[in-house]
Amino acid sequence: MATDLTNPQTPAGSHTTGKVRPHQTQNEALLFEKSSPGKRAYKLPPLDVPAVDLASLLGAARRDQAAELPELSEIEIVRHFTRLSTWNYAIDLGMYPLGSCTMKYNPRVNELVARIEGLAEAHPYRPESLAQGILEVIDLLQRCLLDITGMDAITLQPAAGAHGEFTGILLVRAWHESQGNSRRKVLIPDSAHGTNPATAAICGYAVENLRSNSDGGIDLEALARQVDSETAALMLTNPSTIGVFESQIHKIAEILHAKGALLYMDGANMNALVGKARPGDFGVDVMHLNLHKTFSTPHGGGGPGSGPVACKAFLEPFLPIPVLVKDENGAKHWNYGRPQSVGRVRAFYGNTGMFIRALAYILANGPDGLRQTTEDAVLNANYIRHKLEDLYDLPYKTASMHEVVFSDKRQAAKGVKTGDIAKRLIDYGFHPYTVSFPQIVHGALMIEPTESESLEELDLFIEAMRSIAREVEETPEVVKSAPHSTRVSRLDEVQAARKPILRWRPGQ
Numbered sequence: 001m002a003t004d005l006t007n008p009q010t011p012a013g014s015h016t017t018g019k020v021r022p023h024q025t026q027n028e029a030l031l032f033e034k035s036s037p038g039k040r041a042y043k044l045p046p047l048d049v050p051a052v053d054l055a056s057l058l059g060a061a062r063r064d065q066a067a068e069l070p071e072l073s074e075i076e077i078v079r080h081f082t083r084l085s086t087w088n089y090a091i092d093l094g095m096y097p098l099g100s101c102t103m104k105y106n107p108r109v110n111e112l113v114a115r116i117e118g119l120a121e122a123h124p125y126r127p128e129s130l131a132q133g134i135l136e137v138i139d140l141l142q143r144c145l146l147d148i149t150g151m152d153a154i155t156l157q158p159a160a161g162a163h164g165e166f167t168g169i170l171l172v173r174a175w176h177e178s179q180g181n182s183r184r185k186v187l188i189p190d191s192a193h194g195t196n197p198a199t200a201a202i203c204g205y206a207v208e209n210l211r212s213n214s215d216g217g218i219d220l221e222a223l224a225r226q227v228d229s230e231t232a233a234l235m236l237t238n239p240s241t242i243g244v245f246e247s248q249i250h251k252i253a254e255i256l257h258a259k260g261a262l263l264y265m266d267g268a269n270m271n272a273l274v275g276k277a278r279p280g281d282f283g284v285d286v287m288h289l290n291l292h293k294t295f296s297t298p299h300g301g302g303g304p305g306s307g308p309v310a311c312k313a314f315l316e317p318f319l320p321i322p323v324l325v326k327d328e329n330g331a332k333h334w335n336y337g338r339p340q341s342v343g344r345v346r347a348f349y350g351n352t353g354m355f356i357r358a359l360a361y362i363l364a365n366g367p368d369g370l371r372q373t374t375e376d377a378v379l380n381a382n383y384i385r386h387k388l389e390d391l392y393d394l395p396y397k398t399a400s401m402h403e404v405v406f407s408d409k410r411q412a413a414k415g416v417k418t419g420d421i422a423k424r425l426i427d428y429g430f431h432p433y434t435v436s437f438p439q440i441v442h443g444a445l446m447i448e449p450t451e452s453e454s455l456e457e458l459d460l461f462i463e464a465m466r467s468i469a470r471e472v473e474e475t476p477e478v479v480k481s482a483p484h485s486t487r488v489s490r491l492d493e494v495q496a497a498r499k500p501i502l503r504w505r506p507g508q
């Protein structure tokens with residue numbers, strides 16, 4: 001244990017004790033401040049061909065003054081960006097317990113497969129006859145995801161979870177319209193991710209709030225009262241955002257279907273279900289998956305996302321165009337001739353690089369490996385729950401799936417909030433958990449370890465959380481003023497949101 005309480009750890013992810021922070025030197029001036037006139041990162045040989053007249057080539061588009069960019073040598077630029085990267089946190093540095101985000105490890109074998117030349121260089125304008133390899137990858141991934149979800153048809157086009165929701169609700173709307181009715185509203189539980197109401201609204205629906213019961217789940221009687229001939233769908237996350245499996249889901253589906261409404265499942269939490277339970281078997285009509293959560297493709301700043309949408313057969317005619325089909329010789333083609341389609345939602349094939357990585361992950365694990373992954377993810381979350389529930393308040397006692405949600409109730413009595421604890425966690429070398437979500441839990445601490453973490457890493461995390469709980473009792477100021485080990489500490493989050501400075505301007 002460090003004697004200096006404000007500085008128990010070295011930089012992000014290192015989990016060691018000490019005060020030395022190797023990258024913090026006087027050499028930290030901003031790139032722009034280091035600029036000195038005439039420095040260049042390159043040197044070109046003299047021209048050995050006739051010079052092109054830029055004025056005639058570019059016309060009015062030509063700048064008459066050089067851009068005011070910093071002038072630096074190559075090594076200064078390399079060091080600047082490398083140094084910046086060490087001030088950040090990443091899944092490759094340590095655990096990232098960000099609940100509802102499934103920040104799992106991105107296996108290196110995925111990267112290897114994605115770099116196979118024929119796949120990496122497949123051009124979207126390549127004729128179908130020369131693109132059969134990548135079309136096979138798409139077809140195989142589609143079939144794997146249909147197997148995993150128990151659904152009938154799928155599109156890989158959407159570029160993220162929220163985009164998948166949008167596509168899925170467009171299918172719902174198109175189907176209702178094809179039935180000659182234009183229903184008006186979508187029901188959304190109060191525990192939902194913010195993208196759900198945003199999706200319903202952007203698809204032209206009124207959002208009606210559904211209150212959770214005391215277990216954090218759907219109250220069947222309240223649902224039966226609320227569903228009527230104006231209800232287009234219920235958007236439901238299962239397991240819910242408090243990590244609880246909605247065990248009545250088949251009954252929820254029955255209530256909706258009896259009134260002609262559909263069940264949309266937000267599948268962002270599929271890491272708790274893969275290989276165990278299939279939404280297609282428990283009454284879901286349409287759902288999205290997050291390849292960048294459940295299927296190990298890079299997440300956040302690490303790469304583009306992918307949010308495939310799977311549906312039951314009756315929604316298939318409405319899927320975005322084009323749809324992959326096979327001819328009698330087994331050759332694959334894109335079919336555009338689909339009069340009921342909602343249209344395109346993404347250029348070309350979607351984020352193909354993510355399909356390759358997700359397929360590599362699925363095939364490397366196989367059915368048994370995927371099931372094991374789910375079991376380990378749930379086990380890890382429950383291990384953390386068990387090891388922390390004596391110190392942190394657990395508002396919902398229902399069994400946890402892949403994540404556990406505590407509240408800051410006990411620490412708040414000492415004036416320390418969930419955001420303070422999260423910031424203190426940074427000093428211990430961990431990325432913060434999800435703060436203040438879901439909103440049905442006041443002062444939520446939402447923790448999702450995923451299956452990637454070893455027992456040793458989980459124990460370090462637990463130790464950090466227990467140590468912070470002790471600090472809250474003994475030296476709460478240390479927690480309230482955290483983080484102490486980062487480049488910047490508490491930023492003005494309001495100003496950052498209202499008046500963001502997003503680009504450098506000369507002279508500022």
Ligand SMILES: *Cc1c(COP(=O)(O)O)cnc(C)c1O
Nearest residue numbers: 100160161162193195237266268
């Ligand atoms: C992450 C998440 C989404 C949105 O997915 P994005 O890929 O970030 O757009 C939607 N719902 C839930 C429950 C999520 O956790």
